[in-house]
Amino acid sequence: MKWNQLSVITSSEAVEAVSSILMEAGANGVAIEDSMDLVNFESDPFGEILDKETFSHRKEGAEVIAYFPETLFLPEIIPSIQLKVEELTTFGLDIGKHSITASEVEESDWATAWKKYYHPVNISRYLTIVPEWQDYTPNNPDEHIIYLDPGMAFGTGTHPTTRLTLQALEVTLRGGETVLDVGTGSGVLSIASKFLGAKDVYAYDLDEVAVNSAKENMALNPIATDVHVSANDLLNGVDKKADVIVANILADIIVLMLKDAHRCLKDDGTLIISGIIEDKVPMILEELEKESFVVDQLFKQKDWYAIIVKKQLED
Secondary structure, eight states, rough: EEEEEEEEOOOGGGHHHHHHHHTTOOOOOEEEHHHHHHHHHHHHEEEEEOOOOHTTTOSSEEEEEEEEEEESOOHHHHHHHHHHHGGGGGGGGOTTTTTEEEEEHHHEEEEEEGGGGGEEEEOOSSSEEEEETTTOOOSTOOOOEEEEEOOTOOOOOHHHHHHHHHHHHHHHOSSSEEEEESTTSHHHHHHHHHHTOOOOEEEEESSSHHHHHHHHHHSSGGTTTTTEEEEEEETOOOOOEEEEEEEEEEHHHHHHHHHHHHEEEEEOOOEEEEEEGGGGGGHHHHHHTTTTHHHEEEETTEEEEEEEEEEOOOO
16 A cells, blocks of 8 residues: 655644644644754753754754545645645744645555654653653653553654643642643643542543544553543533643633633642743733633743643632
């Protein structure tokens, strides 16, 4: 069987959104080459464990490479993909060159080549993400290893927003909490929550592909096999009371869930939000105030932010 390959040249900040567009269009997998991975690798004591030579040719921006079965007629779907990528600017994302090229690839080449894009990632001293097919030796006895199979989506490593969110969870969780993970994706935040002591974790995603991927990743990590994973639109209809709510999604989508987050959060609970590009921070802070939240801590990496907030309680 042959596969059709689509390559989208974009910016580092748009790689996750572009990847989602390609998956929704029918791609069976995506690979990502991001110049920021090498920058972060060289400037951060933690981060992805990279072979620098693999990424030395990419000086700026990012390339998202998607693989489509030959049964899909690409000329029919490329215009729609192009339009959706251009619409990302309405969310405040820089989409870079957003050029799209197509080519053909043999299945045997695709089946092995993509694994070079996925490496262990040291999030902190206590958290490391490892692809399930790789051997990895912990650096210290307190290190928690999160095994992931990227399944339908894979890239060069953990996006800054995910790293920031994991670090925020690490300073928030003390043990025994109920956690709601909104827009769970691969399920990595839910798995990390269990490693960090959470008692009950509920993971939600609107995308059934993400729900299935998250369930598979829970199975790879015995500590997380009791995580409740289900399809849901943000927190609509959820009636559970949580100690911690975490959401690593686009800023404009975060705004849509704030009212429900306030409803679902215990009075002394904590809301962790991420996926926020610098230009969107003032808007998010304004919306948080409207919904009676106060900022507790800010985390930043490059142009991305994660924010820990609390309910503003009446005296």
